Amino acid sequence: MxxxxxxxxxxxxxxxxxxxxxxxxxxxxxxxxxAMVSDSEQPVDATALDEDERFSEPRVEQVGENEYAAYVVAFQFGFQPDPIVIPEDSTVTFYVTSRDVIHGFEVAGTNANTMVVPGEVSEITVETDEPTEYGLICNEYCGAGHHVMEGKVNVVSQAEYENQTSGGDGE
Amino acid sequence: MSEAIEGDRTFVDKFPEEARIVRAALLSSFLALVIGAVLGIIQTLHRTDVARIIPSTDYYTVLTAHGVFMVISFTIFFLVGLFTWAVTRSLDRPLIDIRITWTWYAIMAVGMTMTGVSILAGFTDAIDMSADVLFTFYAPLQAHPMFYAGLAVFIVGSWIAGADYFRTWLAWKRENPGERIPLQTFMVLMTMAMWYIASSAVAASVLIFLLPWSLGLIDQVNPTLTRTLFWFFGHPVVYFWLMPAYLLWYTVLPKIAGGRLFSDPLARVVFVLFLLLSTPVGIHHQYLDPGIAEGFKFISMTNTMFLLLPSLLTAFTVVASVEYGARQRGGTGLLGWLTDLPWRKPEFTGMMLAGLMFAAGGFSGMVNAGMNINYMIHNTIWVPGHFHLTVGTAVALTFMAATYWIWPQISNKPIYSRAVGLFQVVLWFIGMALMSNAMHAQGIMGVPRRTAEPEYSGFEYATMFGGYEELNIQIAIGGTLLFVSTILFIGNLVLTMGNPKVSGLAETLPPALSGPDDAPRVLDNLRLWVAIAVTLVVLAYALPLAAIINRGGLLGPGVGTYPVWLAPGLDALANAATPPLAGDAWASLVEVVR
Structure with missing residues (x-):
């Protein structure tokens, strides 16, 4: 032709x-x-998160030198913990799951963004730099109160972070 | 060939029965367009906080209805109308049995009415019915069973429509042994073959999982599985909207420009590529999904990028055909020929502006398709910004523009005001340029899509290409212009229907410059292409689907049910949420919900 x-x-x-x-x-x-959000994490029972070691108490914990893990639960219509407090100049891995419907987890203005699906755990790793307060929003429609679902991710100085964790429950 | 046969008779003169059903399908399509436009302007003004005339909880009813009416009802009813015209016209024979034709039309209308009623019932508390689950209906949010049932009925109707076209073609083939499939019929058959493959997944998802679940027959579903089956259908459906626009760009636009199609064989190649590549790409909507391996996402991305090819080829062929038309009309020079085009014709200007916006939409689509840049814009308002360029302009504006050309052919009534038509298509372009551009810009700032109130108490968006508020104003103005444009379109058409019938409106479509005889015969081998398409789909989806079922089970790894359609369900939902968060906002929401 x-x-x-x-x-x-x-x-x-x-x-x-x-x-x-x-x-x-x-x-x-x-x-x-x-790296893409992947199938690295095993499925969880979304209806029994209170029995789950990581998600019964959503929290941030230190897992290595300058490395932190944040276990976050999304639900209609909020995030736990709130705010999520993490230290500056560190590597933070978020493990996010939902205890009800599909949500989004988006740190506004950054590329930290993932779907949150009940029964699955989304793992994303980010690098923090200077202390800043970020808005955390659900960017997937999750029900009639979707628009009030927000949280905060506070990147704080090392000193402030240590002050908080030694003084309380880290939330 | 068809030139000689058509003579001075319009389509309705030759095929009055078929013309009637084309008109019925187009009017059903435009009814959805009007409803969708009313919902659209409510939405635009609400989101941008210019005017909030409904409670924010009802915003999602509006959003669901806008999505379903625009992209299922408006697009697909237009498609079946156009395809009925194209098959009949290009085969130059009536459909095999008009009763079958009316049957599928009725089934589709019943299905869409069921779904539409289940959505609109969400505005009233008087009945326990709602489908505020948006066009994507992700489980475990659960709609009223009638929502799913209506969708299934509608899809079955579209399948019978496809069978109608195939049977008519087979009858023609027996009457015309050895002849090449006429180009328009070829395009219709390829599109419908793609549709059968694509819609099978969503039909299975609805019939096996979602409908039984909403009826209480099964307790739970696997959200990742139903989501994946949705996107198995959800990406090819965008090509289902687009293919009729392509059919018009290839076969009608060159003629309006005063010329003829550049290459018939390449048009066939493009449609073959769409059949092959439209479906094995749906996972690109799930780049940010947990529970799906990175490798599957990469395969899907590769297929997606190659799907650019048929659209890039189309850009060449369509522009070349239009340039040929302009030169036939006496155009000269490197770009001087552009002034020799019939810019005063609404059908021409509308389709050209639609094509221009499709190019812009293609570029934002490349960003969406890039796996790692996708993090930046996933589920932000960038995405609706993108698809208002594609389905919202490349498709919608082409359909409206084509109506100015085709309506006289199927009714013998001249358009009431072609000047208003020209104004209307240009207005659409301006409105969409404003709205879509501002949506893209807000998306980069992180403003989410699908929300009634994108402003948050805890933070403010960074300023980029203009501030958030300024971009809101652009969106609101753009949306308003689009609404006015739709009303002008509908008003013009209604007045056209009141015009007396006249004769002498017949238009013919000339054959391509490089005709079907230049196309290798293998292009017409439908079985071969369908077999390859199915193989590609199996390759792209067998492993991901197996992995998803293996991980979570057919019915999911322990997931609740969240019906949006039962009032007690809302109470349970309110009680289930832990109160210490969200404070006042939550309290006021519960009030609104009750």
Whole structure:
């Protein structure tokens, strides 16, 4: 079949564009190390989270030098803990699950963003820098009160973080 | 070929029975468009806090109805109308049995009425019925059973419509042995083949899981499984909306421009690619889902990026065909020919502006498709910004523009005011440019989609391309222009229907510059393409679905049920939430809910 020369050129440019797009994503994964939310965590029983070691008491805990784990429960219509207090210049892994319907977990203005599905645990790891207060919002419709579902992620100085954890329950 | 046969007779002169059903389908489509537009303006003004005339809890009823009426009812009724016209016209024979045709139309209308009523009942407390689950109806939020049942009935109706087109083609084939499938019929058959594959998953999800669950026959469902089955259907359905627009761009637009299609074989190649690649990509809507391995997401992304190819090829072919038209009309120069196009025709300008916006939508779609940039915009208002360019303009504006051309053909009535038509399509473009651009910008700021009140008490959005409030104003103005544009369209059409019938409106569609004889025969081998398409779908979905079922079980790993349609359910839901959080906002919400 006859294909016009310009059309062949266009076709080649199109394929090149597609390969460049795929290449840029691959670079993002292997270079800067942007990992996708994946199936790394085992399923949980969303109706029995109060018996779950990690989610019966949603909290932030230190798991290594400058490494923290935040266990977060999303529900109609809020997040626990709230605020989520994490220290500056650290690596924080969020483990987020839902005890009722599907929610979203989005730290507004950043790329910390994941779906929260009942029965599954979303794992995302972020790097914090300077102390800032971020808004935490549910970005998936979850029922009539969806728009009031918000929380806070407070990145605080190391000193303030230690002050809080030694003084209370970390919330 | 068809040129000689058509002569001076319009479609309705030759096929009055078929023309009647095309008109019925188009009017059903436009009814949904009007309802959708009213809901759309309520939504725009509510979200942007310009005017909140409904309680925020009802916003989600509005949102569900806007979504379902616009992308299921408006688009698919237009599609079956257009396809009925295209098959009959290009085969130049009537459908095999008009009673079957009316049957599928009736089934689709009944199904959509059931679903529509179940959604709109959400506005009143008088009946225990609601379907505030949005167009995506993610479990474990649960709608009234009639919502799911209506969707299933509607889809079955669309399947019978597809069978009607296939049987008519087979009858034509017996009468015309050895002939190439006419291009429009080829496009219809490919699209319907894709639809059978895509809609099978959502039909299975509804019939096996969601409907029995909403009837209380099973206790729970697996949210990741039903979500994945939704997106198995949810991405190809966007091509189901788009294919009729492509059919118009390939076969009608070049003629309006004064020329003819550049290449028939490439048009066939494009539709084959859509059949093959539309479905094995749905997981790209689930990049941020837990419980699905990264590798499956990467495969889906690769397929998605290659799905750009048929659209990029279309951009070339359509522009080339229009340029050919302009040069036939005496256009010259590198870009000078652009001035020799019929810009005063609403059907031409509308389709060209729709195509231009589709290019913009394509670029924002590339961002969506990029797995790791997706973190930035997932579930933000960027996404509705994107699909208001694609389905909301490339499709909707093409349909409206095409109506100015096709309505006289199916009714023998000239358009009431073509000047108003031209104004209307341009207004749509301006309104959408404002609204969609501001939505994209807000999305990058992190403003979420699907919420009644995107302003929060705990923080404020960073300022980027203009402040949050300023962008809100752009969205509100844009949405208002779109509403006015829709009303002008409908008003013009209603007045057209009151016009007396005249003769001499017949239009013909010339064959392509490079005709079907240049296309390899294998392109017309439907069985082969369907077999490859099914294989690709199995390759893309067998392992993810098996993994999801293996992880959570067919009915899920312990998940509750959250009916939105039972008043006691709302109480239970309110009691289930732990009170110490959300404070006053929560208290006022409970009040509103009761």
């Amino acid at each position: 006859h294909i016009h020369a310009y059309e062949k050129l266009w076709l080649a440019a199109s394929v090149l564009l597609i390969l460049l797009l795929l290449g840029s994503v691959t670079y993002g994964a292997v270079g800067p190390g942007v």
